[in-house]
Amino acid sequence: MKLAERTTRIASSPTMKVTATVDRLRRSGIAVIDFGAGEPDFSTPDPIKAAAHDALDHNFTRYTPVPGIADLRRAICERYKADYGVEYTDNEVIVTAGGKQALYNTALTLFGPGDEVITHAPYWPTLTEQIKLADATPVLARTHAEDGFAVRANTILAAVTPRTRAIIINSPCNPTGALVAEGELAAIADVAARQGIWIVVDLCYEKLIYDAVPHNLPKVLSETCRDLTVLCGSASKAYAMTGWRCGWQLGPAQAIAASSAIQSHSTSNVTSITQKAAVEAVHGPQGSVRVMLDEYRRRRDLLHGWITADSRLRCLKPAGAFYMFIDVSDALSIGGLRTSLDFADALLEEARVAVTPGEAFDAPGFIRISYATSTENLREGSGRLLEFVAKHAPQAATA
Numbered sequence: 152m153k154l155a156e157r158t159t160r161i162a163s164s165p166t167m168k169v170t171a172t173v174d175r176l177r178r179s180g181i182a183v184i185d186f187g188a189g190e191p192d193f194s195t196p197d198p199i200k201a202a203a204h205d206a207l208d209h210n211f212t213r214y215t216p217v218p219g220i221a222d223l224r225r226a227i228c229e230r231y232k233a234d235y236g237v238e239y240t241d242n243e244v245i246v247t248a249g250g251k252q253a254l255y256n257t258a259l260t261l262f263g264p265g266d267e268v269i270t271h272a273p274y275w276p277t278l279t280e281q282i283k284l285a286d287a288t289p290v291l292a293r294t295h296a297e298d299g300f301a302v303r304a305n306t307i308l309a310a311v312t313p314r315t316r317a318i319i320i321n322s323p324c325n326p327t328g329a330l331v332a333e334g335e336l337a338a339i340a341d342v343a344a345r346q347g348i349w350i351v352v353d354l355c356y357e358k359l360i361y362d363a364v365p366h367n368l369p370k371v372l373s374e375t376c377r378d379l380t381v382l383c384g385s386a387s388k389a390y391a392m393t394g395w396r397c398g399w400q401l402g403p404a405q406a407i408a409a410s411s412a413i414q415s416h417s418t419s420n421v422t423s424i425t426q427k428a429a430v431e432a433v434h435g436p437q438g439s440v441r442v443m444l445d446e447y448r449r450r451r452d453l454l455h456g457w458i459t460a461d462s463r464l465r466c467l468k469p470a471g472a473f474y475m476f477i478d479v480s481d482a483l484s485i486g487g488l489r490t491s492l493d494f495a496d497a498l499l500e501e502a503r504v505a506v507t508p509g510e511a512f513d514a515p516g517f518i519r520i521s522y523a524t525s526t527e528n529l530r531e532g533s534g535r536l537l538e539f540v541a542k543h544a545p546q547a548a549t550a
Contacts, residue, residue, distance in 0.1 A: 157284060157286075160284075161280045161283055161284060162280065164276060164277065164280075165276055165508075165510070165511035166189060166511055169185075169187030169188075169505055169507050170185075170187060170188055172499070172505065173187060173188075173505045182503060183499070183503045183504070183505055184503060184505065184524075184531060184532040184535070185524065185528075186504060186506045186507075186519075186520040186521050186522075186532055187505045187506060187521060188521055188523065188524075189325065189521055189523070190387075190393045190521075190523055191387075191473075191523050192523050193446075194391060195390065195391050195392055195395070195428075196390065196391070198431050198435055198436070199392065199428045199431050199432050199435075201431075202427050202430065203425070203427060203428040205427070206424045206427035206428070207424060211423050211424065211427055212423055214419065214423070215421075215423050215426060216420065217245075217414055217419055217420050218245040218246060218407070218414075219244070219245060219246025219420065219421060219426060220423075220426050220427075221241060222430050223426045223427075223429055223430045224241045224245075224246065225241055226433045226434040227239075227244050227246075227384075227399050227401070227433055228244055229434065230433045230434070231369060231401065235368075235369040236367070236370055237369045237370055237373045239401050240404075242404045242408070243401055243402060243403065243407055244399055244401050244407065245399065245410050245411050245414065246398075246399050246420075246421050246426060246429070247397075247398045247399060247400060248397070248398070248418050248421050249385060249387060249396045249397065250353065250383055250384060250385030251277055251398070252398060252418065253383035253385070254277065254278065254281055254351070254353060254383050255281050255284070256400060256410035256413055256414055257381050257383060257400060257402075257406075258281040258287075259413050260406055260410045260413060261285075261316065261317055261381070262282060262285035262286070262287035262316055263285065263286055263287060264286040264287070265314060266285075266287040266288070266314060266315075266316035266317070267287065267288050267312060267314040267315050267316060268282045268287050268288070268289055268315075268316055268319060269289075269291075269292055269307055269310045269311065269315060269317070269319070270282075270290075270291065270292070270318070270320075270321070271291070271293075271302045271307065271321070271324070272291040272292065272293050272294065272513045272514070273294070273324075273476070273509070273512035273513055273514035273517070274291070274324075274512060275325045275353070275512070276512065278353070287316065288314075290310050290312075290315075292309070293306065294327070294329065296467070299329055300324065300327035300328075300329035300476070301329055301330075301332070302320065302322065302324075302331040302332075302336075304335045304336075304338035304339045307339050308338070311342065311348070317348060317349035317350065317351055318343060318349070318351070319351045319352075319353065320339075320351070320352045320353070320368070321352075321353040322353075322354070322366070322471075323356040323357070323360060323469070323471025323472040324472070325355070325356065325472055325474060326509075326514070326517075326519040327469065327474070327476045328467075328468075328471050328472045328474055328475075328476065329470060329471075330470045332365075333365045333366065333371050336368055337371050340371060340372055340375035340376045340380075341375060343376050344375055344376035344379065349379050349380070349381065350372060350376060350381075351380075351381045351383065352368055352372070352380070352382050352383065353383050354368070354369075354382055354384045354385075355383070355384065355385045355398075356388055356471050356472040357389070358388070358389035358444065359389065359444055359447060359471050360444075360470065360471040361447075361448050361451070361469075361470060361471060364470070369382055369401075380402060380403075381400055381402035381403075381406060382400070382401040382402065383399070384399050385397070385399075386432050386433070388472075389432075389440050389443075390429075392425075392432065395422075395428060395429070396421065396422065396425060397421055397425050397426070397429045397432075447473050447522065449526075450522045450526060450529060451468060451469065451473070451522060452468070453529065453530075454520070454522050454529050455475065457529070457534070457537075458475065458477060458520075458536070460537065461537050461540055461541070462481075463479070463481040463482045463540060463544070464481075464482065464536075464540065465477070473521060473523045474519050474521055476509075476517055476518075476519055477517060477518050477519075478516060478517055479494055479516065479517065479518055479540075480516035480517075482494070482540050484544070488543070490508070490510065490515055490516075491508045491509045491515055491516050491517055491518055492508040492510045492515075494508065494518065495507070495508040495518055498535075498536065498539055502535040502536065503535070504536060504539075506518045506519060506520055506536075507519040507521075
């Protein structure tokens with residue numbers, strides 16, 4: 152079968168593969184503790200669901216404008232003004248089918264053949280695959296565990312060439328949970344402004360930052376290179392709305408208009424009912440977000456304590472998002488396991504615990520655990536993980 156050439160340049164999502172494997176095992180009657188899913192385990196807050204019910208009751212079930220209903224675009228602009236002090240107008244925002252489509256629209260709008268697009272690694276794999284789908288070339292700027300996986304301006308800027316079209320920043324970062332410091336981003340933005348390089352920021356986890364650290368990325372970019380900035384956000388993580396499929400892009404009107412034209416020939420508008428629910432999410436009270444954040448923080452602290460009881464499992468407390476990124480390289484000599492992919496496969500087979508191997512994020516030697524699950528699952532799953540390591544390497548010392 153002859154397929155389009157672009158299909159040879161991309162791979163299916165490795166994170167979604169873990170979800171599919173867990174689903175298959177569960178349908179076969181096998182109980183699995185799933186640490187792979189990057190999805191809140193909370194229910195969508197009741198006021199958001201009520202807004203969706205109201206939309207149905209009023210038969211709000213038809214097409215809407217491609218970039219989204221005016222109420223939602225206005226609400227998104229108002230949320231960013233309230234949270235970050237930045238000003239956007241309705242024609243500078245488009246509502247998308249999740250944050251992933253916001254990023255894909257951006258890639259197709261800005262990147263093309265011969266372009267290089269810099270992002271930092273470890274990275275969320277969709278970012279590099281979308282760059283390739285846009286016929287551009289991803290360029291990786293490596294971050295390091297010993298530096299807290301911090302995104303450093305000098306590392307990013309060292310990768311800039313005359314072919315650099317854009318820089319993609321993901322903060323809080325999936326999978327590491329690291330944040331980019333405002334000063335580092337400002338240094339990147341200053342060079343981008345002078346050289347005409349786009350900056351794309353994936354803010355999917357922007358509401359899930361644990362400590363009161365400066366992280367006003369939209370403001371930094373608005374003051375330095377607003378006309379070269381695209382912000383991509385999502386209702387999925389902050390409001391437990393993954394299945395509703397609602398995200399957004401904010402950027403210069405011309406870029407947003409181009410994204411709207413692209414979207415008009417792909418998905419058209421986001422589900423009308425979802426849009427009404429999202430108005431309530433971003434415009435309504437934000438207390439539920441704080442409740443979820445507090446619970447994630449509690450789980451993070453518990454899980455970190457349990458995991459680091461074994462000195463062979465090294466990890467930092469993430470500053471944001473809801474993932475623990477664990478260095479298992481000291482345990483990879485066990486039982487003939489050569490890679491973290493082998494480790495993850497054996498852990499699932501023997502202990503029925505699903506994790507995402509570091510290879511998915513260009514970080515061999517690591518595994519990612521999502522703690523967007525119950526405390527009971529975290530306790531049981533981390534216990535099985537510790538037993539798995541101890542079983543295969545009983546001679547290694549533990550803390």
